[in-house]
Amino acid sequence: MHELPESRLGSLYKDFRPLKDLNPDGYEANITTWRQYLAELYSGFICFQCGTMLLRHLTRKDAFGVPKSIDVVIDSMVHEEILFPLDLFYEGKMTMTDTTPTVLKWFGFNWKPTKGFKSRQKNSKGNDNDYLKDVTLIIKPELESAFHKIYDNIKVAILDDATSITDLVYTSHEFFEKIKINDIIIHDDEHADEIRKIILFYLSRYKHIINHDEINDIIKIIAPAASHILKSFTIEITENDRQILNVKSGIYNLERQIKKLENDLEVYSLKTAKENWDAFRKLPIASQREHIKAKKLSERYLDQLLKYRNNLLTIKNQLDLSSTNAILFDTLSNSHELLKSMNNYMGSAEKIDELLQNIEEQTEQTDEINKLLTNEETLTPGLADEIEKELQTMEEQLSQERGEEATKEHVNEEIKENAETELLLDKLKDLQIDDKNQLNEGEEKVHQDERNLEQESKELVPN
Secondary structure, X not given: OOOOOHHHHHHHHOOOOOHHHHOHHHHHXXXXXXXXXXXXXXXXXXXXXXXXXXXXXXXXXXXXXXXXXXXXXXXXXXXXXXXXXXXXXXXXXXXXXXXXXXXXXXXXXXXXXXXXXXXXXXXXXXXXXXXXXXXXXXXXXXXXHHHHHHHHHHHHHOHHHXXXXXXXXXXXXXXXXXXXXXXXXXXXXXXXXXXXXXXXXXXXXXXXOEEEEOOOOEEEEOOHHHHHHHOOOOOOOOXXXXXXXXXXXXXXXXXXXXXXXXXXXXXXXXXXXXXXXHHHHOOOHHHHHHHHHHHHHHHHHHHHHHHHHHHHHHHHHHHHHXXXXXXXXXXXXXXXXXXXXXXXXXXXXXXXXXXXXXXXHHHHHHHHHHHHHOOHHHHOOOHHHHHHHHHHHHXXXXXXXXXXXXXXXXXXXXXXXXXXXXXXXXXXXXXXXXXXXXXXXXXXXXXXXXXXXXXXXXXXXOO
């Protein structure tokens, strides 16, 4: 938990109001330190009780004693609407801080209902232990934070499953139990009723989530998420809502009694169970009879309560069905009016048939016009002959060009063939020359061989 700094306790607990002129920085530093401390001290609380009890809570047992200028801190928080006086809250003035007309702001006028608030009693002295006014203040940031959690629980516990007007009407006790308020708000028993009253007023007056009849203790959910149900009913609390609540309250009370009886019967049954007979038999006979009698009476009473509850559940189911019928009737009525309006706009069936025939006639006429407009002979007489003549000329030119290209290709082909023929002839001549040379060389070799043999023969024959 945040604690006040020990080194600054002397400055924080003394009457530091004169520092506003003598030492403005120190003055603001003291206010900031106290505000941080109080914000953490009251985190999760909606009510801030200013007065004697607060001074006693902040009083130290050492020499510092009572904080002499805590009123300055409280006043600064009220002027900024971090704290908000409860009486002004119930007057519906808390929203005025954000609704100052723009034209007034042009002149530097931004009036706040808390501007003149003073938490110090008049004619009190700085060393007076009871110098604060006893006044209840709302911690606005904590209230706004709690609202978001509360609305989330309303959506989950009520709105998400709501299908009938009976799902939107509650007593305050049932409503708070439904949204699990004790899991959201920190409060002591002394301020519990006041805090619940603040929450209901805030949801009703400032957030328009519920309507609250405080006299008859009726809460009606009117959040936008319930508009699909409320469109067939009024958002105001009516006599029908009161009757619905009577039925629901009867069911709620009966279920609590039934649950209590079932717990009692469990105890009686346990005492008379077979495994506990020995202990039960040790009781005086009169006690045994009273235990059995209490069990039997509880069983009969439970049967009766179950019948009552079932009768009320039947009535509630009929109310739910009637609510559904009302929604269905409105839906069908609106659908009928819509169909009627559309049919009136379009007219009778004969009128539609006549319209379709006219459209068909106009379509045929349009086709005929298009046909005439696209007739080339009508638009450009003799154009077709000119087109044919030009096409024929183009064909002749194309044929002539093709003939010239064919002749050119033929000539090129002959040239290519002649070139290939000359190349072959040259190769043939080379082959012939080579063959002749080879033949001459062969003949010369043969003649040489003959001469060699003749010489050798002569050498072998003796003289």
